[in-house]
Amino acid sequence: METKKIRIPLFFGMHAEPGQLLSICAGALPFIILIAGYLYLSHERNLSNPDEKLMPTPAKIVTAFNQVAFKADVKTGDTIFWHDTGVSLRRLGYAAIISSVLALWFGMNLALFKGMNALCMPLLRFSSLVPPPILLPVLFLTVGVEEASKVVIIVISIAPAMTLAVYGTVSKMAGEQITRSFTLGATQLDVIYRILLPQVLPRLIEILRTSLGMAWYSLILAEAIAASSGIGYRIYLVRRFTQMDVIIPYALWVVVLGYAMNYILGLILDKCYPWYSKQKEN
């Protein structure tokens, strides 16, 4: 007897399995609708008012972008766009490195040494609950409005959560695996540097990856409030002159940068720690 296999639905329901092509098309659809809607509206508004600022046409955006990205500023000699990008990325980079080192060091110590845990854990739990924006004025009053304060605010907003995440990872690994390592003749230093650290590093990269969103958020906030350059500063500055044609490319640019960072970290993870993402699957 000929039997027919049941049909798997393409899109609707929990059994659905959209193919690759359909997935790409479906994913692109909301973007297309958004862009089309924007183009239509900006076109309409520009027809009725040639000075339209809220929804500039693509042509206006390109012109404005050219202005900031490729023309040197008269005063400083820098091109504004690249200068802003460099400044912001530098702040972000310093903060990411400092936070990672802090999270790694404190996270492992807290998980491995009970005394350390008793000493630092309450403070860590406390500080992870303080919303970073509250600390902004305090920081500007104490550290000042120089570069350091912007890096510090990012570190404050991501390091506690990163530390707790590292702590959780190491705590879970500890116990059985440490006992086993000792029975294989490992010293305490061996356990930390040969057994645990190589397993924590990829996890740290993953934690950093998920913290990047928060890092950007704090960066933009700090720059908006007290800075004289940087992406956040620029967006908030031009907002006063309703320069949507500058804000839009900056916003898109932040998305591109965020995506690129995420991608690079993912690449490092796959290349240097091939076992990492796979092992969680089984």
Next chain:
Amino acid sequence: METIALPGIHTPNQLYIENLYRRFPDPKTGLPQTVLENVDLRVNPGEFVSIIGPSGCGKSTLLRICLGADLGYEGNVIINGKPVQFPDSTRGLVPQKYGVYPHLTVLKNVLIGLELKYPIWYRMTHKKELRAQAMEYLNDVQLAEHADKYPYQLSGGQQQRVSIAQTLVTGPGMVFMDEPFGALDQSTRERVQVFMLQLWEKHKMTVFFVTHDIGEAVYLGTRLILLSQYYVDDRGDVDEKGNPLRRGAKIITDIPLTGTALPTKVKGEKSFIEIVRSIAEGPGFKPDHREHVRDFNLAHSNSFQTLTALEDKTGNGNGRLKKMEEQMIRGG
């Protein structure tokens, strides 16, 4: 509790346990709940001790205590002549699960045991030998062709074999194995059993081997220990408050086995089948098949039992170290 100075308990790779209790707080009431109750055990160097018992009776707990990974016990646990120390390379472990390092390849997983053992200058000058030795062990557990894979690329049974090789390659004087062959199919299991016996013949380390397979226990061991909470004693069935008494596990059977590595075919022999059957149908495995503490089958010559006055009101079994004393008199 007074202790008696016993002859010969300072030998390396010897284990001496007396009046061992382990209690955990009950998750609901918070009251201590006894898991191991007044356990006594003496194991001489080179014995291959098979440990069986119903699930949850405390076999893994006993191993953890012997390893020094669980210091919450009461009583005496003496290993290598000292109260049990923190885990170290004198006592190897093949855990029930999570044996291998996920960040190392199979070969590196086995090599790391050797690398941790030797100082760096030795490692640098003997790279080839160490590697060859690791490969030899991998070969013995049938994993040589998987040497460059990561653990996530292996099946559960293959990972378990890596874990076995990793521990045994370091050559510990005592090995604690917690259901090491549980995940293996019959033919692989038999090959690894033979490998295990060959190693034991060669190095005569002291082995503690937990298994759920009575046939395997009888086949491998020189001594069989049955740990179980299903027994009766003179305390009756209720505690002071009238609640049903929950006893912790004791060694209720401790018998010698043939003691030499038998060829696999012996498993089919009548006497072998007979032993396995009598153990499986004997007391300790089913809650309703219980024996009195005075009637335990403790035929092994190293076996002894120290009962409290509550457990044994007649005092007959309470000739502390009943067998040991006899032995001391006999042996001088």
